[in-house]
Each structure stands twice: as C-alpha cells, then as structure tokens.
Amino acid sequence: MVELTSVPEIDLATVKGRAIKGIAALTGRTFLLQIISFFGFFLLTVFLGTAEVGLFFAISELVAILGYFSDVGLAAALIQKKEKPSVKDIRSTFTIQQILVLTLLIIVFCLSPWLRRFYHIDQSGFFLLVSLLIGFFLASLKTVPSVLLERKLKFDLLVVVEIIESFLFYGLAVFLAWQGWGIASYAWAVLARGVVGVILIYYFSPWRIGFALERESLRHLLKFGVPYQANTFLAVIKDRLMNVFLWKIVGASGVGILGWAQKWAQMPLRFVMDAVMKVTFPAYARMQADKEELKKAVEKTLFFLSLIIFPLLVGITVLAQPLVHLIPKYSKWEVALLALYLFIVNSFWAAVTTPLMNALTAVGKIKIVFKLMVMWTVLTWIIYPILAIKYGFNGVALGAALVSFSSAIAIWLTKKYIDFKFFAPLLKPTLGCLAMGFGLLFLRNFLPLNIFSLILLIFIGGLFYGGLVFLMVGKSLTVDVKKLFYAFKNH
Structure with a gap:
C-alpha cells in the first residue's frame, strides 16, 4: 500500500515534459476510447429506438447533476494546489464527499415516486435510474485515487481504466440491446x-482509506474548491438541468434526437479536447509564474485543437446526410440532421473557447470564468425554452448555435489576462478545412450514393487536408513532433 505522504512534487521542466507526453499518451489512448464509444453508440442507436435512447440520456443527465454536488470542488482543489496535499487534506476531501453522496442518494430515493409520475417513467426506466445511482456511488469512491494519479500526471493509467470501463459498458450494452433487452441493456452495463x-483504479492507485474533518485543510481547499464548483454548478444548470427540463417539453423521443445530434457534433471534441484539457489544467497551473511559457502553451493548444477538430467537424457536416441514408435502420435519425448541423456550429466555438476557460481556471481567475458561466447560463435559460416551445427539438439546437456566438466575449476577456494570439493559431487550420469542405461538397454531387463513394470521399478529404496543412505548417509541425518524441524518450 502506497503512503500518501510519499507522493513527490515535480518541477516545471518535468511538468512540461510530462504534459507533452501526457497529451500524446492521453490523445492516443483516448482515441481508442472514443473509437469504442463511437461504434458502441452507433450500434446502440441502430438497435434501440429514439425514445429508448432519449430515456437513457435524460435519466443519465438527472443522475449526473448529483455528481456536481458530491465534492464541492475539493477534488479540483487538490489538483490545483501548489503544495503537496497532506494526508488530512485527502481524507477530509474523501469524508466530505461521502457525506454528500449518501445524502444525495437518500434525497433522490425519497423523491423517486414523484419523478416517476412527473416524467412517466415505467419500471424499466426506474431500474435504469437505480443502476445509475449505484454507479454514482461507485464513481465517488474513485475520486481520491484519480486525484493522486492526476497530480503526478500519470494520465496513462487513468485512460487504461477508462478504456476497460468503456469497452465493458458498450460491449455488454450492445449485446443486450441486440438480444432485445431494450432500456435494461443500459442498466446492466x-x-x-x-x-x-x-x-481497477484502486489497483493502479491504492491509498489508505480514512476519514477526517480537518478544519484548516478544508478551509484552504474550499477557498479554491467552492468558486470552482460554483462554475461547474452553473454548467450543470446551463446544460444538464436544462436537458432534464427539456425532457418535459420535447419528450423522451425529442431528447433522444437531441442527444444523438449533440453526441455526433461533439464527437471530435471528445476525441481530442478532453485529453488535452485534462493534461493542460495541472500544467497551466504550474506555469502561473512564467507568463511567456503560459502564452506559448495556450497558443499551441489552440493550434493543435483546431488542426484536428475543425476538419472532423467539417467532415461530419458534409457526410452526415448520405450516411443516414446508407446505414440500415438508421433512417429514423434523418429527422435529427438539422439539429446536428446547428450543434456543430456550437462545437466550433467550444473547440476554441474551452481551452481558454481551462487556462483561466488553472491560473486562479475563477471569478472571470464564473461571470462568463453566469452569462451563458442566463442566455441558455432564456433562449432554449422559448425556441423549444416554438420549434421543438430543432429550436433547442438553434438556441445552442445562437448562444455559442457569445463566446467572442470570453475570448476578449481571456486576452486581458493572458497575452496570447487568437487568430494566428487558427488561421491555417481554418483555411485548410474550408478548402476541404467545399471540395468534398463538389465531389459528392458527382458520385453515386454508396459505401464505396463515402470511403473515397473520406480518403480524398483526409489526403487533401493533410497535404494543405503540410504545405502551410509542415516545418513547424515537424519540430513539434520531434519535441513530442523527445518528451517520450526522456520522461
């Protein structure tokens, strides 16, 4: 068993090296994770109907809301803390979290009869709710081991756990859905x-479970944790609580359509950005004193995110319609195409705004992020319901696209605190994507609608974009790749 006090702190040079290695390792392994998620979700949406998919999305959002009340930001505070956290810090965090988790579980079980009546949840839906609540409790037990790994930037082990979890979840869910188990497929998975x-997480990161309520430790952790959690709580109100609210307006089928569209629109973000955000948060936090290094890190983050995410979003936009028509049993999702395109607009903005919010949070500018979250939350709750009532699920997607344009304010505010260049890192990837997109649209009109044509379009699009990028940034990209391999070799 590893003692908590043996966790070493690391210097800036090591942080930079491990961050580079961590991003590459996480991106590679997360790519595998997302491949599993991609095919798993795709097969589930083949075997299950829109209402069944919608019920899972809606109840998952309901339970996910509880997660944001379960640690009051203490886990993030442990990661962000400059000094090595003490045993009392960690055990106090664990104790508070378990008290909150158990309290929330009791509240939800007491409210479950009302929830079933209000949302017309049948017995299978209730079983799904219970299974997700049990999963919520089990997830809370993983917080401390995960924090210990994150502080050491050992993200590769975290991803191993996530890959196995994802493979098990989708493998079992798809098999049961194929066998006709319906919504229960999700529950058992x-x-x-x-x-x-x-x-798995306790195997990779064991620690001596203990309970403590150290007043001084909690005071220091809550100083960062509460504002941080206030921001995430606003995100819950803006996104997850809104989805639960919309469940009543557009119904389970409408939630399923929105969930499908949003899932595919955000898939490129999940492929790359989640890994980058997880690594850059502690890395940015340790670069707080070096403004020039922080500036360069933010610009590199914007460049690589746009380099990878933008072409994927363009590709989905061009190829979504023919794919829906070609795939057996997938025509039921044709109604979601307009929502998909609108959510893609939102994803373009998210690709460049999220890393900036991550940087501001990492360097302690929590109040700025909080104010931005208040703005987005207010806009969401004003625009979404109005458009949902008037235009249904497509109105919700339109609202998401409209709200995303307010990200320009976030970019302007970030530049006041971090003197980075915004347009320069994005220019060449954007030009390459536009050229690729128009080229694919042109070619699509001359090819027959079959799987071979789609494969050809994907191949041509990737080759064309890759060639353009190499011509525009080939030299600097080669230098960065060499740095990446050097980081792997020496860390």
Whole structure:
C-alpha cells in the first residue's frame, strides 16, 4: 500500500515534459476510447429506438447533476494546489464527499415516486435510474485515487481504466440491446462498469482509506474548491438541468434526437479536447509564474485543437446526410440532421473557447470564468425554452448555435489576462478545412450514393487536408513532433 505522504512534487521542466507526453499518451489512448464509444453508440442507436435512447440520456443527465454536488470542488482543489496535499487534506476531501453522496442518494430515493409520475417513467426506466445511482456511488469512491494519479500526471493509467470501463459498458450494452433487452441493456452495463472501474483504479492507485474533518485543510481547499464548483454548478444548470427540463417539453423521443445530434457534433471534441484539457489544467497551473511559457502553451493548444477538430467537424457536416441514408435502420435519425448541423456550429466555438476557460481556471481567475458561466447560463435559460416551445427539438439546437456566438466575449476577456494570439493559431487550420469542405461538397454531387463513394470521399478529404496543412505548417509541425518524441524518450 502506497503512503500518501510519499507522493513527490515535480518541477516545471518535468511538468512540461510530462504534459507533452501526457497529451500524446492521453490523445492516443483516448482515441481508442472514443473509437469504442463511437461504434458502441452507433450500434446502440441502430438497435434501440429514439425514445429508448432519449430515456437513457435524460435519466443519465438527472443522475449526473448529483455528481456536481458530491465534492464541492475539493477534488479540483487538490489538483490545483501548489503544495503537496497532506494526508488530512485527502481524507477530509474523501469524508466530505461521502457525506454528500449518501445524502444525495437518500434525497433522490425519497423523491423517486414523484419523478416517476412527473416524467412517466415505467419500471424499466426506474431500474435504469437505480443502476445509475449505484454507479454514482461507485464513481465517488474513485475520486481520491484519480486525484493522486492526476497530480503526478500519470494520465496513462487513468485512460487504461477508462478504456476497460468503456469497452465493458458498450460491449455488454450492445449485446443486450441486440438480444432485445431494450432500456435494461443500459442498466446492466452501468452496473458492470461501476464495479470494474473501482477495482481497477484502486489497483493502479491504492491509498489508505480514512476519514477526517480537518478544519484548516478544508478551509484552504474550499477557498479554491467552492468558486470552482460554483462554475461547474452553473454548467450543470446551463446544460444538464436544462436537458432534464427539456425532457418535459420535447419528450423522451425529442431528447433522444437531441442527444444523438449533440453526441455526433461533439464527437471530435471528445476525441481530442478532453485529453488535452485534462493534461493542460495541472500544467497551466504550474506555469502561473512564467507568463511567456503560459502564452506559448495556450497558443499551441489552440493550434493543435483546431488542426484536428475543425476538419472532423467539417467532415461530419458534409457526410452526415448520405450516411443516414446508407446505414440500415438508421433512417429514423434523418429527422435529427438539422439539429446536428446547428450543434456543430456550437462545437466550433467550444473547440476554441474551452481551452481558454481551462487556462483561466488553472491560473486562479475563477471569478472571470464564473461571470462568463453566469452569462451563458442566463442566455441558455432564456433562449432554449422559448425556441423549444416554438420549434421543438430543432429550436433547442438553434438556441445552442445562437448562444455559442457569445463566446467572442470570453475570448476578449481571456486576452486581458493572458497575452496570447487568437487568430494566428487558427488561421491555417481554418483555411485548410474550408478548402476541404467545399471540395468534398463538389465531389459528392458527382458520385453515386454508396459505401464505396463515402470511403473515397473520406480518403480524398483526409489526403487533401493533410497535404494543405503540410504545405502551410509542415516545418513547424515537424519540430513539434520531434519535441513530442523527445518528451517520450526522456520522461
């Protein structure tokens, strides 16, 4: 068993090296994770109907809301803390979290009869709710081991756990859905994932479980944790609570359509950005004193995110319609195409705004991020319901696109605190994507609608974009790749 006090702190040079290695390792392994998620979700949306998919999305959002009340930001505070956290810090965090988790579970079980009546949840839906609540409790047990790994930037081990969890979840869910288990497919998969995940994380990052309520430790942690959690709580109100609210307006089928569209629109973000954000948060935090290094890091982040995410979003936009018509049993999702295109607009903005919010949070500018979250939350709750009532699920997607343009304010505010260049890192990837997109649209009109044509379009698009990027930034890209391999070799 590893003692908590043996966790070493690391210097800036090591942070930079491990961050580069961490991003590459996380991106590579997360790519595998997202491949599993991609095919798993795709197969589930083949075997299940829009209402069944919508019920899972809606209940998952309901339970996910609880997660944001379960640690009051203490886990993030442990990661952000400059000094090495003490045993009392960690055990106090664990104790508070478990008290909150158990309290929330009791509240939800007491409210469950009302929830079933209000949302017309049947017995299978209630079983899904119970399984997700059990999964919520199991996930809370993983917080401390995960924090210990993140502070050491050992993200590769975290991703191993996530890959196994994801493979188990989607593998079991798809098999059961194929066998006709319906919504219960999700429920059993959630339970299996939760149990296996806890076992694995404690194997990779064991710690002596203990309870403590150290007043001084909690005071220091809550100083960062509460504002941080206030921001995430606003994100819950803006996104997850809104989705639960919309469940009543557009119904389970409408939630399923929105979930499908949003899932595919955000897939490029999940492929790359989640890994980058997870690594850059502690890395940025340790670069707080070096403004020039922080500036360069932010610009590099924007460049690489746009380099990878932008062409994927353009590709989805061009190829979504023919794919829906070609795939057997997938025509039921044709109604979601307009929503998909509108959510893609939102994803373009998210690709460049999210890393900036991450940087501001990492360097302690929590109040700025909080004010931005207030703005986005207010806009969301004003625009979404009005458009949902008037235009249904497409109105919700339109609202998401409109709200995303307010990200320009976030960019302007970030530049006041971090003197980075915004347009320069994005220019060449954007030009390459536009050229690729128009080229694919032109070619699509001359090719027959079949799988071979789609494969050809994907191949030509990738080759064309890759060639353009190499011509525009080939030299600097080669230098960065060499740095990446050097980081792997020496860290």
